[in-house]
Amino acid sequence: MLYSLKNVSKIISTPQEEIRILNSVNFFIEKGEMLAVLGASGSGKSTFLNILAGLDSPSSGEVFFEDKNIHALQEKEKNFLRNKEMGFVFQFHHLLPEFTTAENVAMQAIISGMKKSEALQKAYELLEMVELSHRAKHLVTTLSGGEKQRAAIARAVLLSPKVLLADEPTGNLDFKTGEQIMQVLTNLNKEKRMTLVMVTHNREIANQMQRVVELKSGAFHEQKMY
Numbered sequence: 001m002l003y004s005l006k007n008v009s010k011i012i013s014t015p016q017e018e019i020r021i022l023n024s025v026n027f028f029i030e031k032g033e034m035l036a037v038l039g040a041s042g043s044g045k046s047t048f049l050n051i052l053a054g055l056d057s058p059s060s061g062e063v064f065f066e067d068k069n070i071h072a073l074q075e076k077e078k079n080f081l082r083n084k085e086m087g088f089v090f091q092f093h094h095l096l097p098e099f100t101t102a103e104n105v106a107m108q109a110i111i112s113g114m115k116k117s118e119a120l121q122k123a124y125e126l127l128e129m130v131e132l133s134h135r136a137k138h139l140v141t142t143l144s145g146g147e148k149q150r151a152a153i154a155r156a157v158l159l160s161p162k163v164l165l166a167d168e169p170t171g172n173l174d175f176k177t178g179e180q181i182m183q184v185l186t187n188l189n190k191e192k193r194m195t196l197v198m199v200t201h202n203r204e205i206a207n208q209m210q211r212v213v214e215l216k217s218g219a220f221h222e223q224k225m226y
């Protein structure tokens with residue numbers, strides 16, 4: 001098991017109301033799974049993803065990543081988990097404009113202590129996988145939206161994380177480009193056995209994943225099981 005959520009609740013208090021995003025949820029994600037989390041705007045998808053990333057804490061209950069109780073870890077251990085075991089892809093990719101595509105992909109690994117030549121070598125391999133090697137030496141600002149998203153995916157997987165957490169990775173892209181991104185994500189899952197957790201409000205995109213759950217009124221409803 002990669003993730004185990006045990007009796008997890010998440011309540012957000014605002015001056016107007018208490019929003020119950022997760023209501024005593026027991027939920028499991030297997031290693032190698034391709035999971036889509038569907039839900040209406042405001043249902044709590046991003047909050048759920050942030051909890052899986054250790055960036056947000058549940059109000060009660062426990063979230064295990066393998067055998068580690070994420071929210072009981074020291075900040076340093078949590079950072080280690082995030083850097084080494086998890087990869088992130090968001091709708092807005094935060095690439096560094098003054099660097100080339102390959103440098104952007106390699107940067108985090110270099111900061112983590114990998115030799116620059118090795119990190120760049122890996123970056124080139126991954127750019128090939130996402131069909132972007134012809135743009136490796138171009139400034140990242142010259143890439144199209146879909147190309148930037150593929151570069152962001154290559155960056156997220158350079159350190160071979162166990163899981164890729166993706167928040168609306170096709171959100172601001174046209175249909176065809178969105179399909180390309182889904183293909184890249186599917187290949188990563190197949191070829192590297194990388195677990196994939198993607199949140200989206202798009203049912204058509206979600207249905208391309210093996211397992212689909214819908215987050216609604218604080219509970220997960222299984223929509224599709226492989």
Ligand SMILES: Nc1ncnc2c1ncn2[C@@H]1O[C@H](COP(=O)(O)OP(=O)(O)OP(=O)(O)O)[C@@H](O)[C@H]1O
Nearest residue numbers: 012014019039040041042043044045046047048201
């Ligand atoms: N820090 C916060 N303070 C107050 N309210 C918050 C906070 N974070 C989230 N919320 C509220 O919690 C609810 C869930 O937010 P979340 O962003 O997780 O939903 P979502 O399903 O990802 O939505 P969308 O699809 O629109 O991105 C929303 O009503 C949001 O306004």
